[in-house]
Amino acid sequence: MALSSFFGSSKKLATVNTTPEEKLFLEPDTLQLYMAVAGQLPRLTKLPPQCDMHEWLATNSLSFFNHVNVQVGAISALCSCGSMTAGKETFEWLEDKKGKKLTKTPAKQFIDTSLSQIHKQLEDETIFPTKFGLEFPPEFGAVVKKIFRTYFAILAHIYYHHFKSMLRLSLHEGLNTLFLHLVYFVQEFSLMEQRELQCLDELISKLCEIDKEYTKNPPKVETDGLLSAAQSKIETKQKSNSLAAESKT
Numbered sequence: 522m523a524l525s526s527f528f529g530s531s532k533k534l535a536t537v538n539t540t541p542e543e544k545l546f547l548e549p550d551t552l553q554l555y556m557a558v559a560g561q562l563p564r565l566t567k568l569p570p571q572c573d574m575h576e577w578l579a580t581n582s583l584s585f586f587n588h589v590n591v592q593v594g595a596i597s598a599l600c601s602c603g604s605m606t607a608g609k610e611t612f613e614w615l616e617d618k619k620g621k622k623l624t625k626t627p628a629k630q631f632i633d634t635s636l637s638q639i640h641k642q643l644e645d646e647t648i649f650p651t652k653f654g655l656e657f658p659p660e661f662g663a664v665v666k667k668i669f670r671t672y673f674a675i676l677a678h679i680y681y682h683h684f685k686s687m688l689r690l691s692l693h694e695g696l697n698t699l700f701l702h703l704v705y706f707v708q709e710f711s712l713m714e715q716r717e718l719q720c721l722d723e724l725i726s727k728l729c730e731i732d733k734e735y736t737k738n739p740p741k742v743e744t745d746g747l748l749s750a751a752q753s754k755i756e757t758k759q760k761s762n763s764l765a766a767e768s769k770t
């Protein structure tokens with residue numbers, strides 16, 4: 522896949538409308554994955570031999586928390602969305618202290634509250650035990666499912682409402698890679714229903730296709746290669762410029 526940056530053309534960006542319906546994240550130029558892990562995500566997702574399933578789910582709950590937090594940090598100051606949506610999908614499962622479902626929560630509040638609740642759970646030794654001898658509780662599976670549903674909702678909100686900012690910051694490759702890894706993970710361990718992934722099903726199939734291509738033909742990540750490719754691009758441009766100048770004279 523070409524390494525062309527979507528921001529190669531600022532003119533193109535200026536005319537792009539980022540209303541949710543536009544689905545800017547499906548533009549071919551934005552469908553990029555980190556070369557270093559592309560094609561390896563299914564392998565990185567699977568339960569390693571000898572590893573306890575609960576431990577693996579716990580480790581990944583924490584690891585995805587850190588990665589989702591990085592993405593949130595990029596858009597947090599920009600998010601003034603009135604509700605927690607992703608296109609036509611609305612996520613409403615936050616509860617107040619009395620257990621009453623909250624509705625029409627602004628997206629930023631939904632994200633901040635959810636992440637701080639998850640952080641508390643991850644630190645709670647009765648849910649995520651780290652000390653020898655402590656066991657995982659019976660509700661562990663349900664807790665993990667809710668955590669991953671929340672991660673998905675947050676990334677879906679970013680895709681639908683803040684993708685233009687992610688492009689501006691050149692963070693789309695990281696977002697795509699994290700998202701695809703999350704999708705592989707929730708599918709591998711049946712943490713989400715297929716219908717819950719529906720709002721991003723087009724993106725999922727496109728990224729899976731790209732990743733499968735990488736699996737068949739692993740990319741060579743060589744700095745020298747990239748530099749010489751960039752160099753030859755510059756030389757080609759210089760050549761065509763001088764040809765154009767000659768044809769004018």
Ligand SMILES: [Zn+2]
Nearest residue numbers: 600602628682
């Ligand atoms: Zn928002």
